[in-house]
Amino acid sequence: MIAAYIEKYGHEEKLKIGDFPMPTVGPQDVLVKIKSASVNPIDFKVRDGKVRFIRQEKFPLILGHDCSGEVIQIGSQVKKFKIGDRVFSRPRTERIGTFAEFIAIDESDVALMPANIGFHEAASIPLVGLTSWQAMYGVAHLKPGQKVLIQAGSGGIGTFAIQLAKHIGAEVWTTTSTKNVDFVKSLGADHVIDYKKQNFTEVVQDLDMIFDTLGGDSLEKDFSVIKPGGFIVSLSGSPDHRTGQELQLGFIKTLILGVVGLKANLKAKAAQAHYRFIFMKSNGEQLMQISNLIMQGKIKPTVDRVFSLKDCQEAIEYSESGRARGKIVIQVSE
Ligand SMILES: NC(=O)c1ccc[n+]([C@@H]2O[C@H](COP(=O)([O-])OP(=O)(O)OC[C@H]3O[C@@H](n4cnc5c(N)ncnc54)[C@H](OP(=O)(O)O)[C@@H]3O)[C@@H](O)[C@H]2O)c1
Structure with a gap:
């Protein structure tokens, strides 16, 4: 082949x-x-x-x-x-x-x-759908009426995540550049923050969930706008000891990841919130539920x-x- x-x-x-x-x-x-x-x-x-x-x-x-x-x-x-x-x-x-x-x-x-x-x-x-599903249902337990910020709403993850969060009934903020503002609105985002013109920390606060697809400076800022008890679910920040345990990487690697992820976990603690780095997993049953949502026209x-x-x-x-x-x-x- x-x-x-x-x-x-x-x-x-x-x-x-x-x-x-x-x-x-x-x-x-x-x-x-x-x-x-x-x-x-x-x-x-x-x-x-x-x-x-x-x-x-x-x-x-x-x-x-x-x-x-x-x-x-x-x-x-x-x-x-x-x-x-x-x-x-x-x-x-x-x-x-x-x-x-x-x-x-x-x-x-x-x-x-x-x-x-x-x-x-x-x-x-499959990959973006399962990642969003596992972040929103599996980790943050996102509920109707809760406030979620989806970083990079116009990307592969963002375009799916906006629609899933709206399906759950959350109030959705997202960041994107000027050229994509109307596009992410068309996906259902309630509030669009144009990162070329605005800093999201000045526009939104008290978020129940932040879906971090960017890592770096953006993740640093997330800690200032998360609500106590809220979840920052990161795809691009630092893995931590939990990642090592979940992937069964052994004592030494888990210890190293614990050190790598310490800063994010300390910042979360200071904000009385949760930091979770996730590696998505394959899962046919969850994918079938996603398939049904697409069949119903809830996600395009x-x-x-x-x-x-x-x-x-x-x-x-x-x-x-x-x-x-x-x-x-x-x-x-x-
Ligand atoms: N850990 C995991 O299991 C897992 C799973 C899936 C994905 N990921 C990671 O998640 C990240 C995102 O994946 P993806 O598939 O969504 O990537 P992608 O499709 O390549 O993202 C591209 C989008 O990012 C937007 N963007 C770039 N810089 C931005 C900024 N500063 N603020 C807001 N939007 C910005 C761009 O919009 P503009 O052109 O408007 O800037 C573009 O539409 C990647 O690093 C990927 O590796 C991890």
């Missing part, structure tokens, strides 16, 4: 297109003929070796963390899927590789894709640009520009 891969870590490493053996299908796996995959910043972070501390990759490594496609073979113990099903998935971390014609995925990481959307749109959902996928598999490198570079408006999709097959 044809796939896009890297041979080693490195910012200069370019994706190559090459021939790989067909995946082995285990008893609990479905073999998916991939139609579309989406690009996520984790793809270039893995390439750069930035997540090496917590993830060990083998080379050559096929990149790509989510996809849509058709089931063409099932393992002997598969119960939920049959040949011909149209599915989408964020395969578990040890088994990524969706920039490829085929992938074998554990059935518990797969869901039927919404029938009212196409393969490109479906591929744009937002695809910015579609690239062909041979132009995968260009797609990654566009993601790295940090200017994508919604999701970047790779068309793998017709």
Whole structure:
């Protein structure tokens, strides 16, 4: 099968297109003929070796963390899927590789894709949908009427998270640049803060949840506007000891992460709030609930640009520009 891969870590490493053996299908796996995959910043972070501390990759490594496609073979113990099903998935971390014609995925990481959307749109959902779901329901327990700030509302995460928070019934603030103000309003944001003109700390306070997609200075400022008891759920800040425990990284690495995350946890304590760094996980059941929301028209996928598999490198570079408006999709097959 044809796939896009890297041979080693490195910012200069370019994706190559090459021939790989067909995946082995285990008893609990479905073999998916991939139609579309989406690009996520984790793809270039893995390439750069930035997540090496917590993830060990083998080379050559096929990149790509989510996809849509058709089931063409099932393992002997598969119960939920049959040949011909149209599915989408964020395969578990040890088994990524969706920039490829085929992938074998554990059935518990797969869901039927919404029938009212196409393969490109479906591929744009799993990673950002599950991340937002796990942050809002699993960590912050966001409730109707609560106030949430979603940083970078026009990005892959933001475009999904705004819609999910509105579905939950929260009051939504989001940050974006001038050119995207109307766009994020169209997704349902109640209050838009144009970061080119305003500092969010001067506009909003007493937030129940902040969804931090930016880290750095932005995360530093979050602590001044979170309400006592509120949750800052970070995707881009510092992991901490909890990350080490959850990922079972062992004593030494967990200790190191404890030190790395200390500053954020102390700031949260001073604000009487909670700081949680999350690494999203694959989860077919949650993805099925997301699929149902899309079927009901509650959430609409937002695809910015579609690239062909041979132009995968260009797609990654566009993601790295940090200017994508919604999701970047790779068309793998017709
Ligand atoms: N830990 C996890 O499990 C996990 C899961 C998913 C994602 N992440 C991380 O979360 C981050 C966001 O992911 P993503 O897919 O949403 O990225 P993305 O799609 O590449 O984000 C691009 C968007 O960010 C906006 N943006 C850039 N700088 C901004 C600023 N200072 N203020 C407000 N908006 C800004 C841009 O809007 P403008 O052009 O208007 O500036 C653009 O629309 C990445 O670092 C990713 O690796 C982590």
